[in-house]
Amino acid sequence: MQLTRFTDYALRVLMYLGGQADRLVTIREIAEKHGLSENHLMKIVHKLATRGYIETVRGKGGGMRLARRAEMISLGEVVRDTEENMDIAECFAADAQSCVLLPSCALRSVLIEARKSFLATLDLYALSDLIGRPGPSGNLGGEMTRGA
């Protein structure tokens, strides 16, 4: 039961940018800070830009920044947008024919309900909750180290 690294790193990119709201950040900077490949990050940044979470400025001195206020970026939305496969089990795939229980299986409905609960919890939080402001439950712990 894991999110993909793509989603994991997308969240980290957004958190990093959220902590650097006053300046443009390069892919290289994030790659170096996080020890990630620039190539992998470029795909993530492209997706985040396409979905309107970040904006990029080309050319010398260019870079990227959040395209919306951190309060306006829902974690549930980010996970829905970046997680390529929300199929919890094999039988969720459109072309799944492998399970003999499929035509009448009730497990699928239960897993869909569980996934909905998972995402509904993430919907309670915004990016701003991860960078130093407590979320609705008020127990999110420490602040992100700005510039770290």
Add this chain to the structure above:
Amino acid sequence: MQLTRFTDYALRVLMYLGGQADRLVTIREIAEKHGLSENHLMKIVHKLATRGYIETVRGKGGGMRLARRAEMISLGEVVRDTEENMDIAECFAADAQSCVLLPSCALRSVLIEARKSFLATLDLYALSDLIGRPGPSGNLGGEMTRGA
């Protein structure tokens, strides 16, 4: 965001056994019905037996059956027992040192809360809800085809 095949198939084994409550079932039978490898199923059956979900009878005419009534097998419990890695993101691993945000990251708390919601939903259902009886929400749909 996927459960492992191990968990997926463990649930299928339990559902199959739940539909055959009056007789012993062999690994071969399930392997053939589901098109799964006997070798993989043996590991799953071993885990389910160790955790007290099923009991096995050795020898000629032997096989396995549920060790508890299907009403007493919580889906949340099965998933917790069979899902080897409940780490939603890389930073959950005990040896994770790769993320520079780690010391003060609030994302982990949010993901833990979301995972809790996911499992709490599964805790609402028992195996019996998957084999022809409606669950608490009453909308679980069709019956499993017994003997299929």
